Amino acid sequence: MTPADLSGAVRAAVAQCLAAGDFGGAPPADVLIERAKNPEHGDYTTNIAMRLAKPAGRAARDVAAAIAARLAPVEGIARVEVAGPGFLNITLATASLGELARAIVSAGASYGHGDALAGQRINLEFVSANPTGPVHLGHTRWAALGDSLRRVLAATGAEVVAEHYINDFGAQIDKFAASLDAVARGREVAEDGYHGEYVVDVAKQVVDAHPDVLGLPEDQAVAVFTSVGYQLMVDAARTSLQRFRVEFDVWFSERSMHASGEVEAALELLREQGHVYDTDGAVWLRTTDFGDDRDRVLIRSNGEKTYLAADAAYYLDKRRRGFDRCIYLLGADHHGYIGRLRTIAACAGDDPDQTLDVLIGQLVRLVRDGHEVRLSKRAGTIVTLDDFVDLVGVDAGRYSLARWSADTPLTLDVAEITRSSNDNPVYYVQYAHARTCNAKRNAAELGIRLDVFRPELLDSPHESVLLAALGDFPSVVATAAELRAPHRVARYLEELAGSYHRWYDACRIIPSGDGEITDVNRTRAWLNDATRIVLANGLDLLGVSAPERM
RNA sequence: GCCCCCGUAGCUCAGUGGAUAGAGCAGUCGCCUUCUAAGCGAUUGGUCGCAGGUUCGAGUCCUGCCGGGGGUACCA
Numbered sequence: 001m002t003p004a005d006l007s008g009a010v011r012a013a014v015a016q017c018l019a020a021g022d023f024g025g026a027p028p029a030d031v032l033i034e035r036a037k038n039p040e041h042g043d044y045t046t047n048i049a050m051r052l053a054k055p056a057g058r059a060a061r062d063v064a065a066a067i068a069a070r071l072a073p074v075e076g077i078a079r080v081e082v083a084g085p086g087f088l089n090i091t092l093a094t095a096s097l098g099e100l101a102r103a104i105v106s107a108g109a110s111y112g113h114g115d116a117l118a119g120q121r122i123n124l125e126f127v128s129a130n131p132t133g134p135v136h137l138g139h140t141r142w143a144a145l146g147d148s149l150r151r152v153l154a155a156t157g158a159e160v161v162a163e164h165y166i167n168d169f170g171a172q173i174d175k176f177a178a179s180l181d182a183v184a185r186g187r188e189v190a191e192d193g194y195h196g197e198y199v200v201d202v203a204k205q206v207v208d209a210h211p212d213v214l215g216l217p218e219d220q221a222v223a224v225f226t227s228v229g230y231q232l233m234v235d236a237a238r239t240s241l242q243r244f245r246v247e248f249d250v251w252f253s254e255r256s257m258h259a260s261g262e263v264e265a266a267l268e269l270l271r272e273q274g275h276v277y278d279t280d281g282a283v284w285l286r287t288t289d290f291g292d293d294r295d296r297v298l299i300r301s302n303g304e305k306t307y308l309a310a311d312a313a314y315y316l317d318k319r320r321r322g323f324d325r326c327i328y329l330l331g332a333d334h335h336g337y338i339g340r341l342r343t344i345a346a347c348a349g350d351d352p353d354q355t356l357d358v359l360i361g362q363l364v365r366l367v368r369d370g371h372e373v374r375l376s377k378r379a380g381t382i383v384t385l386d387d388f389v390d391l392v393g394v395d396a397g398r399y400s401l402a403r404w405s406a407d408t409p410l411t412l413d414v415a416e417i418t419r420s421s422n423d424n425p426v427y428y429v430q431y432a433h434a435r436t437c438n439a440k441r442n443a444a445e446l447g448i449r450l451d452v453f454r455p456e457l458l459d460s461p462h463e464s465v466l467l468a469a470l471g472d473f474p475s476v477v478a479t480a481a482e483l484r485a486p487h488r489v490a491r492y493l494e495e496l497a498g499s500y501h502r503w504y505d506a507c508r509i510i511p512s513g514d515g516e517i518t519d520v521n522r523t524r525a526w527l528n529d530a531t532r533i534v535l536a537n538g539l540d541l542l543g544v545s546a547p548e549r550m
Numbered sequence: 551g552c553c554c555c556c557g558u559a560g561c562u563c564a565g566u567g568g569a570u571a572g573a574g575c576a577g578u579c580g581c582c583u584u585c586u587a588a589g590c591g592a593u594u595g596g597u598c599g600c601a602g603g604u605u606c607g608a609g610u611c612c613u614g615c616c617g618g619g620g621g622u623a624c625c626a
Contacts, residue, residue, distance in 0.1 A: 038569075047568060050606070060606070084569050085606060130626080172626050282624050293552060293622075300624040307626060332620050335554045362555060363620075407555060408563070409619065424588095425574070431588045442585045479566065491564060494573075505590045512584040550588065 001076040001096045002103065003044065003471050007033045009077070010046055010088070013070040022066035023056040035468050039461060041083065042091035043468055050086040060086025097467050098455025098523070104470060104530035105450065112473045112537050117481060118157035123318045124150050126329035127241065127248075128165040131233040132176040134198055135240045135385040141364050141410065142329050143385070144401035144543070147246040148486035149329075151541045156481035161323070164237075164248040165314065168230055169255040170307070177226035180206060184214060184225070196382065202229055240385045244394055245543045257313045263305060266313035267298060275347045285312075287343040296340060311337075312344045319350070327357040327484065329406075335360045359484055361406035395544045399426035402542050403490035425494050430547055432497035433539065436532035437548040439509050443525045446510050450529065452522040462503040463527065469499045473534050477541065486542065493538045500531050 001009075010031045017023060028048060036045045049064035056063060064082040071088070072080045076096030081089045104111045126146030129139045146162070153160045167173070179193035183203040189195055206228045207213055213224045234251065241248070257263050267283070270276050275286045281301035285308065288295050298309045318326050330337060338360070342352040350356075388397055403425060404410055458467065472492065480488040509524045511517055536546040 032566095034568085036569095037572095041569075045569085050568080053606080087569070167626070170626065280624080284624090297624045302624080304624085306624075332555065334621085336621055338554080360554065365619095404563070409556065411562080413562095427588050428574085431586080435586060435589085438586055446585090483566065485566090487564085488566095491573085494564095498573085501589055502591095504585080508585065510585050515584095550586080 001092055002100060003033045003035075003475060005076075006044055006090065006092075007031045009074050010048060010067070010071060013067050013074070014048065014052070016070045017063075017066050022070075023052070023058050023063050025052055025055040028052065035472060036089060039464075041087070042079065042081065042089040043097060043464060044090045044092070046088050046090070047086070049082075049088055053086060064088050093456075094459045094464075095454075095456035097464060097471075098458035098527075100467050100471050101455065101458070101523075101527045101530040102453050104533055105526055108533060109537060109540075111533055112477045112541075113155045113157075114474055114478050115157040116478050117153060120158045120325060121323045122153055122158045122160045123163055123321075123323040123326045124153070124160055124329075125163045125165055125327065127237075127246075128167070129237055130167045130172060131230050131237065132172050132194060133196060133233070134382070135237050137383045137385070137388055137412075138331060138364050140244070140385045140388055140397070141401045142331070142361060143241060143244055143246045144398045145361065145406055145486060146329050148398075148402045148489070148542050149327075149481075149484055151543065152477060152481045152486050152489065155477055155541060158481070161249045162247065163250045163252055163318075166234060166251060166253050166255075167307075168234075168253055169258055169310065170304075173226065173230065177222050177229055180225040180229045181218070181222050202232055205232055240389075244385060244389060244398065252314070252317075254310050254314070257310060257317065258305070262317060263309050263313040266316050267305075267309060269316065270298075270312060270344075270347050273347050273349070275343075285343065285347070287340055290339070290343040290346045292339045292343060308340055308344075311341065312347075315341065315344050316348060319348070319355070325355055325357060327359065329359045329361060332360055332362045357484065359406055362409040364401075364410045364412060395430070396424055396426050399429075399490065399542060399544050400424065403487050403494075405485060405487050425490075426544060427550075429490075429493045429497045429535065429539065430544070431550055432500050433532060433535040433546045434548060434550040435504060436500070436528055436535065439504070439528050440525070440532060443510050443521070443528070446517065448510065448517055448521055448525050450522070450526055452519050453526050454519050454523050457520050457523045458527060460503075460507050462499075462506045466496075466499045466503045466527065466531065469496045470530055470534050473538065480541075489538055489541050493535065493542075496531070496534060496538070500535075503527075 007030075010033070011028070014031070015027055018025065018027060028051065031046060031048050033044050033046050036042050049067055050060040053060035053063045061082055064086045068080040068082055068088055071077060071090070076093050077090060078093040078096075079091040083089050124146060126142045126149075127135065127139050129135045135143070150160050150162045175190070175193050179189045179195070179199050180203040182189045182193065183199055184207050189199070203225075206225055209228060210224055213221050216224065238248075238251070267276065270285060275289060276298065277284050277286060282297050283299035284295045285298050286295050296308050297306050298312075299305050315326065328337075328341065338358045341358055342356060345352040345356050392400070400412075401410075473496075476488055476492045480486050507524060509521060509528050511521055539546045
């Protein structure tokens with residue numbers, strides 16, 4: 001019996017109570033089943049009686065007792081107890097709990113996947129690094145988190161398109177091209193230009209590809225540096241991200257919207273909706289209509305369009321492409337964008353609560369030798385995604401970034417990242433997976449096959465704990481998708497790995513020495529395999545490999 | 551001034567209104583003649599920043615403070 005089955009059984013018991021007049025009220029929309037934290041509280045617990053007590057006008061313990069009476073006879077349920085202020089503590093029959101192992105093995109790679117978001121088309125935008133420098137550690141956090149979120153959303157049934165926006169229009173790209181031009185000519189780069197080492201490399205690559213560039217008139221040369229340099233930076237970003245196992249379905253160019261007239265059209269649409277006005281020679285969007293503390297400029301008095309204008313066009317473009325929801329993963333330094341994006345959506349006639357999801361992630365700080373390393377693309381003292389992967393590898397890198405909530409300001413110590421040792425939780429989880437594989441190989445060598453399954457033999461407390469943990473996986477994935485919190489998957493895997501290691505330590509899968517192979521061994525091989533599957537499925541959601549040997 | 555995030559064990563952090571607040575690391579003490587010791591067990595460690603409020607119940611929700619970080623351009 002899975003937690004979902006149990007939830008259904010409780011709901012049915014409540015319905016019987018209501019029909020029989022045990023207590024009054026409306027049937028609950030949902031019945032939350034939780035794993036009991038304390039083994040004395042059985043396998044599962046629910047607070048449904050306490051939630052129903054008030055509308056029913058009855059004591060919670062009385063309501064609980066009525067539900068318990070109707071729930072206890074259900075097949076697979078061994079015991080139902082009323083406890084504390086009105087909890088229902090449910091103990092499953094050993095065989096009923098153990099049955100989960102077979103269900104997981106037969107579901108395989110699809111175990112944990114669900115359809116809670118089926119039918120939803122989601123646009124997920126993350127990283128969106130400017131094409132004026134390498135992808136750095138700050139972006140890397142969103143790469144790990146965003147790509148895991150993409151996987152989690154897809155596993156929950158959504159149709160997800162991962163998108164990378166390229167800010168290839170405006171002053172920064174111009175400064176970048178000017179910096180390339182200056183470096184190529186051996187001149188000093190402007191104070192507000194780009195000074196990183198990579199600028200020299202890119203300038204050299206442009207000159208190598210276009211040996212005649214320095215002979216062109218200055219403006220034509222800068223045009224070459226702009227287009228070629230831009231392409232090199234985008235390719236570099238794509239390559240770095242791919243190496244980090246992060247793939248985007250769409251790389252969207254800001255410049256293309258300016259060129260196609262899409263930005264103009266977006267401004268027209270906003271104007272038609274009545275949220276645009278002209279003052280002091282500039283064109284403004286009345287964002288204060290939607291809670292902003294001041295209005296924002298769309299077109300500056302010098303005629304240049306601001307980012308906000310392009311952002312509006314981009315949002316409208318996404319909606320035109322049929323996305324029900326647009327998720328943006330932005331750094332905390334962009335949190336002011338929430339209001340503006342919501343305004344854009346509202347001005348376009350959408351309900352921002354329905355179509356927008358702006359996730360604000362706190363910034364990553366990097367500490368080395370006791371003091372902070374500044375992450376600035378322009379200063380040149382940056383840790384890039386490539387540096388990061390070189391130091392810790394893809395698995396440890398992705399995992400160590402994805403296991404924290406986006407709300408947590410993250411302080412990473414270079415020495416700690418560099419140390420690829422066993423105090424990194426990723427190894428703990430991966431080792432558990434490798435162990436399941438090893439146990440599977442050993443069992444197969446001894447001729448233990450998955451032909452006999454007697455779940456009633458999985459009666460050790462360690463087995464109850466492990467089975468209950470395995471049963472949690474689908475709801476963990478669903479919650480991670482709903483809350484856009486993929487770190488929950490990582491935390492869950494750490495807990496599961498712990499339960500597995502403890503079970504492995506206490507319950508032998510293969511007999512010791514020349515011991516006889518019994519149905520206990522065969523049944524435990526199922527449980528081992530079920531654990532292997534869940535660990536592998538979970539690691540896949542994080543984009544981390546599940547090694548068969550370590 | 552206004553807005554966002556954070557404040558939980560020595561450190562880094564989990565914790566979708568539930569029971570005695572958890573994990574890893576650090577510290578202390580143990581466990582390899584038997585399936586991987588990248589493992590397991592035991593133990594030490596807490597005014598969940600402070601004060602009110604909401605209710606059967608608050609680390610969690612609300613209000614106000616205190617402390618830290620970030621944002622608040624006709625920058626990108």
